[in-house]
Amino acid sequence: MGKSSLKIGLLGLGTVGSGVPLLLKENKDKISNVTGMDVSISKCLVLDTASKKDFADEYGIELTTNYQDILDDDEIQVVVELIGGIEPAKTFILQALERGKHVVTANKDLLAQYGLTLVRTAQKHACDLYFEASVAGGIPILRTIANSLAADRITSIYGIVNGTTNYMLTKMTNDQLTYDEALAKAQKLGFAESDPTNDVDGIDAAYKMVILTQFSFGMSITIDDIVTKGIRGLKLEDIEMADTLGYAIKLIGSSESYDDSVAAEVGPVLIPKDHPLAGVQNEMNAVFIKSHGVGESMYYGPGAGAKPTATSVVSDIITIAKNLKMGTTGHVFNGFTSDVRLTKPEHIYAKYYFSLEVPDKHGVFLKLTESMTRTGVSFEQIVQEKVDDGRARIVIITHEMSRLQADEVKKTFAASEDITLNACYKVL
Amino acid sequence: MGKSSLKIGLLGLGTVGSGVPLLLKENKDKISNVTGMDVSISKCLVLDTASKKDFADEYGIELTTNYQDILDDDEIQVVVELIGGIEPAKTFILQALERGKHVVTANKDLLAQYGLTLVRTAQKHACDLYFEASVAGGIPILRTIANSLAADRITSIYGIVNGTTNYMLTKMTNDQLTYDEALAKAQKLGFAESDPTNDVDGIDAAYKMVILTQFSFGMSITIDDIVTKGIRGLKLEDIEMADTLGYAIKLIGSSESYDDSVAAEVGPVLIPKDHPLAGVQNEMNAVFIKSHGVGESMYYGPGAGAKPTATSVVSDIITIAKNLKMGTTGHVFNGFTSDVRLTKPEHIYAKYYFSLEVPDKHGVFLKLTESMTRTGVSFEQIVQEKVDDGRARIVIITHEMSRLQADEVKKTFAASEDITLNACYKVL
Numbered sequence: 001m002g003k004s005s006l007k008i009g010l011l012g013l014g015t016v017g018s019g020v021p022l023l024l025k026e027n028k029d030k031i032s033n034v035t036g037m038d039v040s041i042s043k044c045l046v047l048d049t050a051s052k053k054d055f056a057d058e059y060g061i062e063l064t065t066n067y068q069d070i071l072d073d074d075e076i077q078v079v080v081e082l083i084g085g086i087e088p089a090k091t092f093i094l095q096a097l098e099r100g101k102h103v104v105t106a107n108k109d110l111l112a113q114y115g116l117t118l119v120r121t122a123q124k125h126a127c128d129l130y131f132e133a134s135v136a137g138g139i140p141i142l143r144t145i146a147n148s149l150a151a152d153r154i155t156s157i158y159g160i161v162n163g164t165t166n167y168m169l170t171k172m173t174n175d176q177l178t179y180d181e182a183l184a185k186a187q188k189l190g191f192a193e194s195d196p197t198n199d200v201d202g203i204d205a206a207y208k209m210v211i212l213t214q215f216s217f218g219m220s221i222t223i224d225d226i227v228t229k230g231i232r233g234l235k236l237e238d239i240e241m242a243d244t245l246g247y248a249i250k251l252i253g254s255s256e257s258y259d260d261s262v263a264a265e266v267g268p269v270l271i272p273k274d275h276p277l278a279g280v281q282n283e284m285n286a287v288f289i290k291s292h293g294v295g296e297s298m299y300y301g302p303g304a305g306a307k308p309t310a311t312s313v314v315s316d317i318i319t320i321a322k323n324l325k326m327g328t329t330g331h332v333f334n335g336f337t338s339d340v341r342l343t344k345p346e347h348i349y350a351k352y353y354f355s356l357e358v359p360d361k362h363g364v365f366l367k368l369t370e371s372m373t374r375t376g377v378s379f380e381q382i383v384q385e386k387v388d389d390g391r392a393r394i395v396i397i398t399h400e401m402s403r404l405q406a407d408e409v410k411k412t413f414a415a416s417e418d419i420t421l422n423a424c425y426k427v428l
Numbered sequence: 429m430g431k432s433s434l435k436i437g438l439l440g441l442g443t444v445g446s447g448v449p450l451l452l453k454e455n456k457d458k459i460s461n462v463t464g465m466d467v468s469i470s471k472c473l474v475l476d477t478a479s480k481k482d483f484a485d486e487y488g489i490e491l492t493t494n495y496q497d498i499l500d501d502d503e504i505q506v507v508v509e510l511i512g513g514i515e516p517a518k519t520f521i522l523q524a525l526e527r528g529k530h531v532v533t534a535n536k537d538l539l540a541q542y543g544l545t546l547v548r549t550a551q552k553h554a555c556d557l558y559f560e561a562s563v564a565g566g567i568p569i570l571r572t573i574a575n576s577l578a579a580d581r582i583t584s585i586y587g588i589v590n591g592t593t594n595y596m597l598t599k600m601t602n603d604q605l606t607y608d609e610a611l612a613k614a615q616k617l618g619f620a621e622s623d624p625t626n627d628v629d630g631i632d633a634a635y636k637m638v639i640l641t642q643f644s645f646g647m648s649i650t651i652d653d654i655v656t657k658g659i660r661g662l663k664l665e666d667i668e669m670a671d672t673l674g675y676a677i678k679l680i681g682s683s684e685s686y687d688d689s690v691a692a693e694v695g696p697v698l699i700p701k702d703h704p705l706a707g708v709q710n711e712m713n714a715v716f717i718k719s720h721g722v723g724e725s726m727y728y729g730p731g732a733g734a735k736p737t738a739t740s741v742v743s744d745i746i747t748i749a750k751n752l753k754m755g756t757t758g759h760v761f762n763g764f765t766s767d768v769r770l771t772k773p774e775h776i777y778a779k780y781y782f783s784l785e786v787p788d789k790h791g792v793f794l795k796l797t798e799s800m801t802r803t804g805v806s807f808e809q810i811v812q813e814k815v816d817d818g819r820a821r822i823v824i825i826t827h828e829m830s831r832l833q834a835d836e837v838k839k840t841f842a843a844s845e846d847i848t849l850n851a852c853y854k855v856l
Contacts, residue, residue: 027581
């Protein structure tokens with residue numbers, strides 16, 4: 001008796017896209033063993049068929065430049081979108097769902113901005129919509145949160161979810177590169193694009209935190225709800241000072257619950273060196289979760305790359321194949337919804353790292369501590385060192401204070417003639 | 429319209445057992461939201477009802493000392509076994525499955541020894557059998573391997589899967605405690621039992637590697653197939669020497685594939701300090717996976733403890749509730765089976781650490797290197813230092829060699845009058 005077959009329409013045959021037929025072939029027996037189906041790509045949408053012809057022939061894929069060919073093919077039950085960006089990806093996915101085709105996508109920008117529309121359309125047409133590869137590439141973090149932590153209550157989630165900036169920070173820390181040198185190196189190795197804005201300004205990380213916050217807290221937020229700061233211009237001297245004080249600086253996306261509210265943020269954070277996140281090196285990603293039941297857990301792996309991302313895409317395809325076999329398609333990826341608000345700045349607490357420059361003269365330090373103490377700030381560590389031209393550098397790690405207090409302190413510094421605030425980061 | 433309800437029979441109300449009704453209550457809304465069911469413990473089997481009466485009353489649980497009361501209760505669809513050990517747990521689980529009740533268990537000893545019998549009985553009666561809590565407590569590692577890595581091919585898996593020994597090794601490394609001091613401390617804190625054999629001799633880790641090997645390679649092995657060495661008597665001097673050479677010593681359970689064979693082992697291993705496993709501290713567990721698709725990934729969390737373990741148990745219960753809702757019970761937890769053999773010793777390759785004591789006299793070192801070179805061993809690092817009474821200590825890290833070669837080298841040392849082999853560990 002022949003096995004039933006599952007035909008897939010693939011949109012895009014770039015580096016990740018071409019990994020999908022490869023993995024399906026490499027793991028053919030295992031996938032057939034687990035799903036009871038023969039899974040294969042039958043058609044692929046590309047911009048230019050000529051350059052992809054040899055590849056397509058090798059895998060028995062029919063190429064097309066017209067999406068309608070895939071939409072109209074009733075044998076195709078699953079559409080895998082790997083072209084990225086908002087349009088035409090959004091229209092293509094909506095059209096597929098409306099035609100009753102299940103969808104797998106790795107498109108974090110689209111999910112972060114139009115996730116709710118996509119999810120509702122999928123539900124309306126009883127279709128599956130999976131997007132494991134959209135966050136932290138090869139780490140099965142969304143499925144883990146959705147399935148295994150369903151019995152648990154997450155209280156906070158901290159992610160190194162952008163490989164490019166983690167690579168840059170690792171090089172700055174280990175090889176004493178400056179920000180510009182580290183960026184140039186990342187660009188040379190293909191980790192960073194020629195316009196690195198999305199990475200270095202924390203936008204890519206913020207997109208991923210939109211999705212992670214949805215899965216962790218059942219809460220729909222938009223990228224505007226996430227206070228986002230990148231690593232652009234981060235100074236080597238701050239990395240070195242953090243190192244001296246026992247910390248590594250990482251670009252952290254965080255979502256923390258306070259009673260029935262959640263605060264989401266992206267920014268450089270000082271991580272104690274004995275914390276598992278501090279050891280996450282180079283372009284690797286990791287998501288650290290605190291929860292009532294499990295306590296502390298961490299999920300570590302490659303955040304990008306053709307093969308890891310394609311592996312997550314194929315695991316989504318396998319999930320759909322299993323659902324088809326069992327007749328259980330149409331259930332949302334993350335069934336957890338909850339009615340939570342954003343935390344107000346006066347209720348978001350953290351320790352802070354301030355790096356200041358002041359004139360090296362009598363009374364300035366007193367003035368500084370007076371103004372900070374007035375806003376209710378207390379100090380955990382203070383380092384003062386001389387720099388050039390009669391200026392001194394003062395680095396302070398505070399005890400916990402609210403974001404409102406931190407903003408007030410920053411305003412005081414900005415209004416002061418003597419004090420220059422060079423950096424202000426959170427401390428985990 | 430009322431929600432459907434799922435009644436559970438719980439066997440054992442110890443520390444983990446009592447965590448289950450607690451978590452079900454704490455996460456009542458979320459669980460009901462995700463499963464569409466009200467899930468609760470209706471009956472609990474205990475040895476003595478009097479001491480548990482207050483607790484049972486609080487959670488509306490009926491206590492019994494007769495298992496037949498649970499078996500005969502047709503409302504009970506799921507039995508959760510948390511009494512541990514082989515009997516009566518094995519009989520209780522088999523009886524439950526034969527009566528068509530789904531089973532959740534955390535019993536690694538039982539699964540490692542009789543897993544195949546249990547799985548076959550579950551299949552025969554179209555019942556679910558889940559056991560996420562049996563390996564690495566709060567880490568959802570089995571579900572991750574079964575679901576998310578289905579699209580991937582694991583090539584090796586390295587686990588810190590015993591919290592007691594990892595706590596002891598951490599204390600020896602960080603606080604320079606001897607083995608005996610570290611064991612006493614672990615016993616005082618309740619991490620180690622008064623008879624620590626199962627932990628320190630690697631038996632507990634080996635049970636877990638039986639289950640992990642089954643999930644990773646689709647291969648049924650028994651504990652006798654795992655070459656098992658514990659940390660009993662491990663010397664502080666070896667931890668310090670490893671530290672000097674850039675390594676941490678961890679008790680590692682490993683399963684590595686070589687072509688179409690697999691080698692499983694438990695023993696102390698030198699881990700390079702920049703490897704993610706080296707940073708796993710105290711009683712925490714972690715499983716590091718190498719695979720074709722994802723590359724390197726690691727899953728980190730608490731390996732034991734009432735709440736983490738109960739969380740994994742409840743996540744299994746939720747999976748069953750979902751399966752019931754969708755009518756998809758009776759599928760095996762790990763659907764992947766494969767026909768692989770055990771790797772022969774001559775094909776298992778690793779670097780080795782040897783710690784030797786030799787007389788500090790002319791020609792001994794030459795003799796040593798001659799005898800090692802004869803068996804084809806080459807050296808990566810050598811340290812020689814003087815000890816007391818005209819004895820010298822020589823520590824060698826070799827290049828890769830087969831286990832057969834390593835065994836031969838050990839035999840040569842044993843036959844030598846001059847050389848005492850104090851320690852021999854693998855190097856990652």
